[in-house]
Amino acid sequence: MTGPVTHWPGLSVQRDGQRRVLRSLPEETPVAMVFDGTTQAVMMASPQDLTDFAHGFAVTEGFIETLDQIEEFEIAEHETGIEARFWLSADRAEALAKRRRRMAGPVGCGLCGIDSLEEAARALPVLPETGPLLTSADVAGATDALRAFQPLHDQTHAVHAAGFLMPGQGIVLAREDVGRHNALDKLIGALALAGIDAGQGAFVLTSRVSLEMVQKTVIAGCPVLIAVSAPTAHALRQADAANLTVAAFARGGGFDLYSHPDRIQTGAFDVA
Structure with a gap:
């Protein structure tokens, strides 16, 4: 089977000159x-x-x-x-x-x-009220913690990751892929094969929160989705209807909460 990385020669042209380079590129x-x-x-x-x-x-x-x-x-x-x-x-x-x-x-x-x-626009199940209770620190540091589980990204700077965060344990499992949807599917499959209940933690993404990412999260039974980038409005509508907690823009020590915030211990907050 082809490996996930190929080394490819090229010419780097910069303001201060040119040089030959050997880049690590992700395979697909x-x-x-x-x-x-x-x-x-x-x-x-x-x-x-x-x-x-x-x-x-x-x-x-x-x-x-x-x-x-x-x-x-x-x-x-x-x-x-x-x-x-x-x-x-x-x-x-x-x-x-x-x-x-x-x-x-x-x-x-x-x-x-x-x-x-x-x-x-398939109908999604409604997630139960039970599940993990995360602290603000858990959520704010989630995407930074995921960086330690991204060796393919470190080599290529061209892939996404999805991780599983458990309260008090941090990121316990992660997968990478050139496709953000694929990375999440890999994570969901790895959890299922390992017998780990997705309902006991949160998914952490290096991507935006789109409709299909919400759909996959809810179908997998995970009640919390944390992402480094923005959600779409349609994704939030589905998340709200499915009782999914969405925290986005999780970087730099902070995050935005958009739906079902009760699973996150934030103290005083105002969710629009």
């Missing part, structure tokens, strides 16, 4: 998600932690609800890319029909290939 590889012999999606992804990626994708895109619905799984390499092959239990046939995908999904778009506007 076509990964086909194949369910019961049919390719449902082809995503461009970093070629690492692909078992985690496939399982997280299967959960967040509705192909499975629990891991015991997978009868067999394998990774198959080809000259043109990689297949993640699932064989599912018979009761998932209807889910396969509903979640048809016919297009290759580029890393910048987590909704490419769905068949209808209804699928893009």
Whole structure:
């Protein structure tokens, strides 16, 4: 399997002159998600932690609800890319029909290939009131703490990360990918395969909070989403309806709270 980093020569042209450089660049590889012999999606992804990626994708895109619905799984390499092959239990046939995908999904778009506007605006479950209680310090330092789990970023400065934060423990698990959606799917898959309950912590992202990031978080059962960048308005509407706590602009020792702030111990605060 191709490694996640390739070293590529180039010419750096700066104000003070030119020099030859050897840059560490992230690889991206076509990964086909194949369910019961049919390719449902082809995503461009970093070629690492692909078992985690496939399982997280299967959960967040509705192909499975629990891991015991997978009868067999394998990774198959080809000259043109990689297949993640699932064989599912018979009761998932209807889910396969509903979640048809016919297009290759580029890393910048987590909704490419769905068949209808209804699928893009799919109803989300409402998260329970129970879950973690985080301090302001937990949230304010979350994205800084995630930096220690980003070796691929340190090499390339061109990938995203998603981490799982638990109260009193910090970041306990993280995954990286050229695609922000892929990084989150990898994290969700890794948690599921490790038997870690996503409802006991928070997801931490190096990206903005878009609609599909909220959808994946809620479907995974995680009640808190922390991001270094901004949310979209539509993402916040869905987060509010699903009882998801969203903290954005989490950097420089502070953050903004936009929905369901009771899971964060902030003292006096004013949430618009």
